[in-house]
Each structure stands twice: as C-alpha cells, then as structure tokens.
Amino acid sequence: MGLKTDPIAEQLELFGCIQCGKCTGGCPVARKTELNIRGLIYDMLVEPEMDVKAHPELWDCTACFTCVERCPKDVRPAELIIKLRGQLVESGRVPETIGTALNSIFRQGNPSGMAREDRADWANGMAVKAAQEGCETLYFVGCIPSYDPRVQVVPRALVRAFTAAGLDFGTLGTEESCCGNEVRRMGEEGLFEMLVEDGSELIRSVGANRLVTTSPHCFNTFKNEYGLDDIEVLHYTQLIAELLEQGRLDFSHPPNLPGREAEGKIIVTYHDPCFLGKQNHIFDEPRAILKAIPGVKLVEMDRNRERSLCCEGGGGRMWVEGTNVEERLASQRVREAVETGAEVLAVACPFCLLTLEDAVKVQKLDDRLRVMDIMELVDLAL
C-alpha cells in the first residue's frame, strides 16, 4: 500500500509547480545521489500513490533550502521531503542513527546522547548569569556548542565578548533543551511540536526582549517557526556586528593564531551557512565582523552568499551518512577555500565547523587551511 499523493500535493500546494527544474538543478546533493526533488514532485502530481520506503535518498537532503529559494512559483520543495520523511518516521522506517539522535533529544534534550545535567558544563569557570533571574538578552547556546568539545570554544568566546561589551545577558543553563530545528527536518513533527511548546514557554518566561543563538539552525527555527513575535531573534553574527558598530566592542590587536609564525595579513575566506545565508539572507554581518578584525584580509570563494555550497551538515545529516559516502560536499568546499589562497576558512555555524574541519583532515589540508568559527578569530583579537 503506497502513500496517497493527492492530499499531500494539495496541502503543500505542489500544483503550483511548473517542472522548471531549478530545484533539482540547484540541489547540492542531486549531483551525487538519486535525490531528484523535481521528480518527486512530479510523482506526487501524476501518480495516485507513492512507495515512500523505495526512496532511501530522501535521507540525503540537507535541508539547505536552495530549492525553496530558487523556486519561481513559491513551491517549497524541501517541505515535501520533510513530509515524506515524516511518513517514514511514523512507520518507524528511519535509519538507525537518526532514530538514536531523535530518541536522545526526546530523553535528554540533545541529539548526542549526553546527560541533560551536563548541558551547562561548557561554561565551567566562567561567570554566566541564569537568564531565569531576568535579563535583556537571552543567549541560547544550542546542543552542539554545549556538548561538543571542539565547538565549546564558541560559546565561551561569545560570553567573553558579551561581557566585554557590557551586555545584560543570561543563559538557560541545564534547563535549555534542543530547539528542534533538525528534528522537524528529520520528519519528527510530533517531537518538534512538543519542543516548541515547552521551549517557547521557557523562553517567554525569562522576559528577555532579544534572543541570540550560536547556531544558525536554532536561529532559523526560533525566528521563523516558534512564533516568538514580541522577542527579537538574532544570530550571534548580527549581535556582534551591532556591538562593533556601536563601539561597545573593540579589537585591540590582530588575532594571534596559535602556531602561526608568518608575518602579514591573515587571509580569511568565509563560508555562508545555509541556514544563515540562503534561508535568512544574512550575508553582510559576518563579513562586516571579519573585515573589522585588524590584520585580516577577507577574500571570497567563487560560490559565495546565495550560491554558497552546502557542507552537508543540515537536515539531520549530522546523524546519517546518506546514500553516497564517497563524495563529500565539504571536501569540495575546503578545496574551493584553498583555491582562494586563504589560510583560514571562517564559519558561523557549529555544523559547518565540524564538517569542514573534518574534510580538511580527510583531504590532508591541515597545513594549508584551518577552519575557525568567526568567534574564535574575534576572541583572539579582543
């Protein structure tokens, strides 16, 4: 028994599709796997039923939303993938690693199988106010920055910068739980709704008028899916750019990169994260920060801003390999970064940081390129 296509085609307004192919044409994974979102839409329109389990490539989608951005008819192709994944989730046909991540989020509020009570350990030794005591800006740290030892430097750098700027901020400590952005994109709508319900209540209870996130992924769902209308949602690059603009934050010296002896400008290229750039059109603030750092020269890769190549870390892909494990977009991306002559590939997303750094290691480019979060550079220059 296949899935009835008509109700979904109608619900997602797929009848608006003119089969122009901009979605599949722009899809970063379509070139390496069987995933063809235009073809899937066509199936939904012309076939009465779909056998969803015959499409393992549905798990290849990174939810980068290039297809949504490019569509000339306001169809949202990626939403179909999310919907179809939802069907698989409902019938329990999910890749095992995805199931584990979802289960961990349900039990521990994070996808990594870490304990809830350890969530605030990243801030050990730092003075961070509990947002519950009241603050103007609520800093939402996020799962990966809280637990991943490689990424923990980013929230620590942010806390130092916020403190230096005299910002009245606080965090939710161990009460913070997964935002659900990836959960929704993995098709687990029920769990996502639960996270939104609990999360928005907690966030509102703090009474902050601004919410700032480490990750573009958390930022995206808070801004576009939580309905936090009276709270301004910011990605940290927006807030840091604003603090620099206001003169509340000032660089004192060029970043002192560990192990770098060379004189002269540090050449940096910037990789636009999909959830920050394509999906939320924040292109300028990260660049403004990098340009403001003394001793940094910003160069661009050919594919930048709207055309930035996805690192393959979104849409649940941090927890599932996909059908093609041979070619990685992150590897391609770091080669593009090397071609610019940059020695630093700057990112503004925890997932990009991990995938791209991994690719640098796999490609043995460690001696030519280091992947750093923008905040690491900022921290070294304050």
Added chain:
Amino acid sequence: MEPQPRIGVYICHCGTNIAATVDVEQVAKFAATLPHVVVARDYMYMCSDPGQTLIKQDIKEQQLTRVVVAACSPSMHEPTFRGATREGGINPYFVQIVNIREQCSWVHTDREKATQKAKSLVASAVAKAALLEPLEDREVGVTSGAVVIGGGVAGMIAALDVADAGFPVYLVEKSDHLGGHVADLNRVFPTLESATELMQPLIERVQTHPHVTVLLNSQVTGLEGYVGNFELQVTNSKSEGPNPKLSAGAIIIATGYDIFDPRRKPELGYGQYPNVITSLEMEQRLATGALTVDGHSPQNVAFIQCVGSRDASVGNLYCSRVCCMYTAKQAQLVREILPEARVTVFFIDVRVFGKRGEEFYDETRAKRVRYRRGSVSEINQRGERVVLVGEDTLLGRPIEFEADLVVLAVGMEPRADTATLSTLFKLPRSTDGFFMESHPKLRPVDTVVDGVFLAGCCQGPKDIPDTVAQAKAAASSALIPLILGTVPVESATAVVDADLCAGCGMCVDVCPFGAPALDPLWGISRVNAVLCKGCGACAAACPSKAIQMQRFTPQQILAQVDALVE
C-alpha cells in the same frame, strides 16, 4: 410648490433571472399600496421596447411625475430608462432604479425572503423618488488636440494617428531622442529586418508632421482638468526657461517599460562574470558583430529564458511575452555570425504564439539551435568560462553546462516612475504593477479616468505588432471626444450652501478631482461642476453640512432609510 408626486413602479422579471427567485407579482401588488404610487406593474423584460412603451404610455395616461424601475443594476440600464422617461415627457432624472437582480435574486435562494427584500428595496426607492429633483444633461466643449506621453513605438504611432486625423498633438518624451527601447535593438523578429530601418522613417514622420510637436527631455509633472479639457504641466530637464503648460482634450500614456535587472537574481552571476550578459546587451553586440569574449570567438553560447519573468521570487508573476521570440532571433543571428558555435537555449516553456511565431521557432531549430528543457539554477565560474548548473528535466538529471557566453533573456517590468505617474493621473495599477485598463477584454485601452488612454508596454508586456495595434486603438478612442467636440459631464454634482459654509477647506482636501476650491474673495467653497464627478466625498466630509450631493441629499437618503426600516 409641486403638487403631490404621481409615481409609477415597474417590476422586471428579467426572464427568470429575477422572477425565479422573487415573486414579482407580489412585489407589484405591494408597490401599489405605497404612498404616491398610482400604478404598479410587472413585466417580462422592462428594458425591451414594449417594456419601455409601457412606461411612456403610463406617463402620458396616468400623468406620472416619477418612475421607479426594479430590475437589474443601474450601470446596465439606467440610461435606457432615462431615455424612456424623457420620451414620455418628464425629466429623465425623475427615474429611480432598484437593483433586484444583482442585489437580490442572484445572491439569494430563499424565495420568500428574497421577495421580502425586493419589497423593502422598492419601498425605499419609492420614498426617494418622491423627493427627486429635476436635473439637466450637461456637456462641455473639448480642447482640440491630444498629449501623448512617451516617444517609443507606441507613442509615435498614436501621435501620428491623431495628427493624421487633423488634430494637433504634443509628444512628450523623457529622454533626448525618440524611438524608445526599439531604437536599441538590432534586428526584429520574425522578419529579421533592421530595427533602425523600421524606426527611422517613423521618427522622421513624427518629427516633420505639421500637427506633431515633439518635446524632448520633458516630463509631465502636473495635471489639471478633465476629459475634454486637460492642462498638463511639462518640465524640461535641459531648459532653464519657463515650463510650458499644454492643453489637450485627451491624453495617451505610452511610457513603456523597464528591463529587469538580473542582479536581483544574484545566483546567475550577472555583473560578476563578464561572460554573462543581458539580452539587450546582446542586441548591441549583434549589431556590431563583435561577439568575442576576451578576444576569442565563443564556441558555446547559452541562452537562459524567463529571467525575471514568471518568477514569484522577484515578484513578477507574468510572462514578458517577447523573450521566447527574441531569444530565437538572437540564437539564429549567433548561428549566422558564428557558424561553428554551439548554441543552446534553456527554456521552461516555449511561447511563440504570434503570427509567424511557431514558424520562426521551426526555422531557429532548423538552424541547429539546441533547445534544452530546464531552467538554469545558478552560474559559477570555471576557468575562463562559466558553468551553468541546472537540470535537464527531459533527461531527468542534473547537468553542468560549460559556456563562454551566456545571454539572460531578461523580461519587462513596470517603469520605476510608474508610481509617480499613477499618483499624478490617479491611474490604478494591476497586480503586476503595470497600468490597469478599464476592462481586460472590452476596454483594453481605456482607463478609469475619462479621456486618458493607454498604449504599449506601460499597460503590460507586448511585442511591436501588439504595441502598434494598441497604440492605434488608443488613438482612435482619444479621437472620439476630439471629433465630437463636446463631452457629457455628470449631472448630479455637489452644491454648496454659501450661508452654511465656514470655509474650512476639508472638501478641497478630500476631493480626488480638484472640483471644490475656496473662493479667494469670500473664503467659502465653490464646486466647479465641470470637474465634479458626483462621488460625494466632500458632502460626507463637510462638518457644517454645507455641501449636498444632488440625488443623494440627506432628506432623500433618510427617506430611503425610513422606508427600509419600517
């Protein structure tokens, strides 16, 4: 004082349009019981000749002084019944129409309630009819001549037609030359004739026509008046002298379009890669024959259709209607100039609907132009060349296509100054942003402003033949008031009671037609009846109730309301 009014009431069946839902006989019986009603009838088609004769006879035989017709919308047959009343021998403005079709039978299903509503509406109209005042049909003389705004193909053709009919025309052009966008083209489809050869004789005829005055570097910056007698303020960007005021009986707007700026689709790399150019830039390159890129002849030329058209992501939902044809034309010309080059057109749908369009498309493919279905999603750099990234939807797989010259088939957009002109002329715009015609099928060159007509791409994208056709249509419509020499004006206008007016000027502020003005000597409002359209905005705004709208006086409206709530 007028003797008691004698009212005749006529209920129309409109075949079954009204009679199927409203018990018309019962309504007629009810109407006969209303005050001042001396006769009430129902009839199959009141607008038919026998129906009208019924009214005329009753006016004579029953000495009727007012007539109420319960039928369809007044916009349909009010003039018909005014005519019948006039022929019957009483003032045509003694007719009151009740709309029991669109506002009753067509929108209700319950026969009993619909009949009750029809009765109430008739009672209301009878109450108002008793208070109707006689009005005069009015007309004013027409300034002999037209102003055409825009010196492209549309404006020039329209100007020539009006001028050829013997009327003086001012042709106001913003730039320093005539010809519009067509002057920038190389050759035109489907004849492949030279655009210059097409335009030069036209421009010369306009420039030498004894009845055409061309005003270059000029823009209309002010408008007063009304159909038959417009006054336009023209500003010349180059001249220091006083700006002329032009008088005209009719105005034709032919301001054209803007080219879509592909930088609004940054994923296509326009402005970033020199190999990516717009179709208009391609025209210039084809004109010079210099198709080289970096000193080399391109071997792989790609055309991308629908750039900025049919695209909700840039807010342009419409098809620009010319790109498929001009792309086919440019593709043919590339094949002529560079016989070795591979020429590929990326399309979504091929729309070559005009006369000779499909044949031209056939000829294009016969010249070995390759058509691939699939819209290009992005363009990136690869060495000296660019790579088009997309999907060939017929192959059903993503493709990367290397090219050394890419032509973006950019569409048309409303001109950036459309909003300014729209405000100046009080012209509404369609949802696509272009000027809106009065009716998409039956009044394609008229606007809601009497005496102002549209021609060419300011009303929507079109090719040269369609532009010329519309320009000639606009000229012919504009000639109607010029030839007649007079235009009818609204009879029911606003009138000011000088004793009540405090001269606050609110009527002046609210009037969209500039009809009221404060008398410089007495400081009170005077309504220029010729400008007044009878909208009633001033009467509603007047705090001292000094302004009354004829046919909609407070007494008349209150009588209607009283009858409705009884």
